[in-house]
Amino acid sequence: MSAVVHDHGHAHDDHHHGPYGGIMRWVTTTNHKDIGTMYLWFSFAMFSIGGLMAVGIRLELFTPGLQFVDPDFFNQLTTMHGLIMVFGAIMPVFVGFANWQIPMMIGAPDMAFARLNNWSFWLLPFAATLLVLSFFMPGGAPGVGWTMYAPLTVQMGIGMDLTIFAVHLLGMSSILGSINIITTILNMRAPGMTLMRMPLFVWTWLITAYLLVAAMPVLAGAVTMTLTDRHFGTTFFNAAGGGDPVLYQHIFWFFGHPEVYIIALPGFGVISQVIPAFSRKPLFGYASMVYATSAIAIISFIVWAHHMYTVGMPVTGQLFFMYATMIIAVPTGVKVFNWVATMWKGSITFETPMLFALGFLFMFTLGGFTGLVLSVVPIDIQMHDTYYVVAHFHYVMVAGALFAAFAGVYFWLPKWTGNMYNETLGKWHFWLTLIFFNMIFFVQHFLGLAGMPRRIPDYPLMFETWNKISSIGAFGMGLAQLLFLYIVIQTIRGGVKAPQKPWEGADSLEWTHLPTPAPYHTFEVQPVIK
Amino acid sequence: MKVSKLISTLSALLTGVMGVAASGSAHAIAWYFQTPASKMAAEIDWLHQVVMWIILVIFVGVFGFMFYACYAHRRSIGHKAEQFHENTTVEILWTVIPALILIVIAWPVTKTVIAQKDTTAPDLTIKVTGYQWKWGYDYLKGEGEGIHFVSTLSTPREQIEGTAPKGENYLLEVDNEVVVPVGKKVRIITTAADVIHSWWIPALGAKQDAIPGFLRDIWFRAEETGTFRGQCTELCGKEHAFMPIVVRVVSNDDYSKWVGEQKKALAAAADDPNKAWDLKELAARGEKVYAANCVACHQAQGQGTPAMKAPALAGNKLVVGPEAPPIDTVLNGRPNTAMQAFKQQLSDTEIAAVITYARNSWGNKASDVQPAEVKARRK
Secondary structure, eight states: OTTTTTSOOOGGGGGGOSSOOHHHHHHHOOOHHHHHHHHHHHHHHHHHHHHHHHHHHHHHTTSSSOOSSOHHHHHHHHHHHHHIIIIIIIHHHHHHHHHHHHHHHHTOSSOSSHHHHHHHHHHHHHHHHHHHHGGGSTTOSOOSTTTTOTTGGGGOOHHHHHHHHHHHHHHHHHHHHHHHHHHHHHHOOOTTOOGGGSOHHHHHHHHHHHHHHHHHHHHHHHHHHHHHHHHSOOOTTOGGGTOOHHHHHHHHHHHHHHHHHHHHHHHHHHHHHHHHHHHTSOOTTHHHHHHHHHHHHHHGGGOGGGGOGGGOOOHHHHHHHHHHHHHHHHHHHHHHHHHHHHHTTSOBOOOHHHHHHHHHHHHHHHHHHHHHHHHSHHHHHHHTTBHHHHHHHHHHIIIIIIHHHHHHHHHHHHHHHSBOOOHHHHHHHHHHHHHHHHHHHHHHHHHHHHTOBSSOSSOOGGGHHHHHHHHHHHHHHHHHHHHHHHHHHHHHHOOSBOOSOOSTTOOSHHHHTSOSSOOSSOOSSOOOOO | OHHHHHHHHHHHHHHHHHTOGGGSOSOOOOOSOOOOOBHHHHHHHHHHHHHHHHHHHHHHHHHHHHHHHHHHTBGGGTOOOOOOOOOHHHHHHHHHHHHHHHHHHHHHHHHHHHHHHOOOSOSEEEEEEEETTEEEEEEEESTTTTOEEEEOBOSOHHHHHTSSOOOTTTTSOBSSOEEEETTSEEEEEEEESSSOEEEEEGGGTEEEEEOBTOOEEEEEEBSSOEEEEEEOOSOOSTTGGGOEEEEEEEOHHHHHHHHHHHHHHHHHHOOOTTOOOOHHHHHHHHHHHHHHHTHHHHOTTSOOBGGGTBOOOTTOHHHHSOSHHHHHHHHHOOTTSSOOOOTTTSOHHHHHHHHHHHHTSTTOOOOOOOHHHHHHHOO
16 A cells, blocks of 8 residues: 555556556555456356356256266256355455445545455455366365255265365455455544445445354354364264264354345345436435344344254244244345335436346345245245255345346446446346346246255156256356356447446445546545535 | 136246247146145145235235336436435334234244144154165054165166156156055154255155254155155255155055065065075175165276265275175275165175175176175174
8 A cells, every 4th residue: 555655646547556567466456446356357257157067057957867967066066056156256246346336435545454355355266276176186076065064075075175175265255355344334434424324335235244254254163063074083963973964054054044145235235226326316214224234134143944944943943943034024025115115206217237126126026035935834844955945045146146246237337447338238138137047047936846856967757848948048148148248348448438427316425526437546535425 | 726727827838938848748847836645735735825825915016116116207208206215104014014914924834833843643653764875664663563675766777868768757766665554644753874865755745854863753644545756855965866755655454455465575585694695696686786775886887986985896805805894894884985884774695695796796706705694794
């Protein structure tokens, strides 16, 4: 920071202004915008790799019988698809948004710990390398599912250990990033930017960061116990030595359920910026949005065993976790109602970010509803570990988090690059993604209801039709993302120059106080918010 | 059911549009729960429909508002934005009303949960053990006590690999079906020998994880006779997709008949562990045992699967060496691998046979192993 601090304010040489040029700029950068950019590209790379794995899975499932991959490699694909998408694609994409946007939205010059920020990012490529390398180890990548249930993990080869270390690194990265975000938000807000005046995106990230700090160490503990069970003779999860395989599931889901909201909440934040901007109307129920988000975060710590209704809990346990899970529907409902009320009597336009936000709203709610169905113990016992669950969480994670991420990219791309994206292509991207997404996952509800278990490479004949439709959708959705890549590159390389505030209804600081494109250093003098 | 008709018409239409129906099989398109064969499954079905109707109403309501706003409050028709952003009454209402709806749902559900957990006073108790990758059944209590067998997938490998046309019950057929009497309360106790499996019969509304080292239980009471099929639903390794569960519900008379036959068959099949076999006889018997228990990992040519830590048996020094180590390995398994302890599953004769087979196949050459030697090493 000190090397560059006396050279501020020159908009014309913004992009060549750090201490190094070329690759070293990216290795050594402490600039929140550079780091944000790296997070976003890293996330896209992981999204592509995880997506290719999904295409491999759907290829094998196109027809009954074993055609392309053997069952062992199929399990490796499902495992790595899950881990890479959750930890490599969805979580980093929102950290990318946080890096770019939080300082600009609260009127801060950068993140609180700039060097730590650099390190948080640079842990990720190493973690990703470990994950991908595991495929080339003897025995291949672990074929245990992203949940890594004991004691199956004990049977795996060295790829399992690589995965465990990768999870450690990813966890470290998340915790450090979260500490940075919390410190930045609590200490570096511009004068007058009180907590209850922060844009909702900042609020959701503040809450998410606390969730991460609380949940990630729990995951680290779970995988470390797996590691010592594998190599050092402990028996945490082995009944023969006094342990319990179900203990792993309790620990994992104590992390895993808050993780669902770690993924969802920043997306809620993006949507809460986009919908008011394109409705030209302030967010409805700002305070209740903040309270609802906090309530969701807190309740998310007491619902974990709803992932485990079939392990054989006592009846009181099942009832407790069912009631707690149902209660989460209340604050989540409040959020959905608030978004719809924001649109009510607005002056709505339908640019690409708004389309993705509406897609999010519609389909995330659908995923929420199937979540309510699954909260009901007897129904869940029928659906547990079937494709219904697969459909449910892809509605939450893809139609929820991924759609919110797309909305955010289109929303802020003009501010980041200085150019407008191609609106026509953006709309094509939206409609193709929407149609193919539903083709993949809507039919999977039927598969689950009819009884198709998840994580199987081959299936009985009555499931064939839906699987075919689902596979065709997957190939289409994969191709549609190439269009997204094209649009982004096209926007970076040129196009119509964007004005300071391309969206009429946008009102946070990055639009009202900063030129477009946002200069390399912003807010070296804090603005005063009135 | 008008709704189900509507939905099946819609789904048929959808598949027609996609143009893939023609390439599929003649199978009916399954899109909803299997027809319930127990009161519990019927109750689950009913609960699901109640919840779905409530959801549908809310969904239409909320998104009716959203799409109306998209239509009527868009800028392109010149709608001006109002600037309200709060309304305490509305906000309290849409917090309280969903909470009340949830209570309405939770009430009947609670009763079902309690009923589902009540495994007391069963007429018949069966212990189910999950193995990689088959199911073991022991009739513990009630008519048929003492019957035990292992149930494995009976779909031929050629169908899976696509060199033979797939049969009607592809991947849902087993060599030994679980037989239970109709109208009787059957308690299923689950456990597992290696990793977690999950025992599921959708039509009976019964699913329970099988956890190694622990016992868990569920119950069902089938209301009608017939054959009901399910699959393992907890990822348990390579062959997870290939360990189905088949329950045949028969009348009480047929059940008694079946029990009689099983008892006779068990008595007849009990090998005399002291009988001396010749090598050829043993190896031929061993080939069958190998095909049912070993081939998934160690492979047809004994080449093993390195990915599974399953070593090649062809040319393996331990296999063709002294007789005690291979016997111990098969009896006790290898910890932390898919090689399980077979002492509960296989008889002395079967273990002797399979070891003899491995010692004299794929180029291996070694002495035979007699059942008595296996018996001697059981401790």
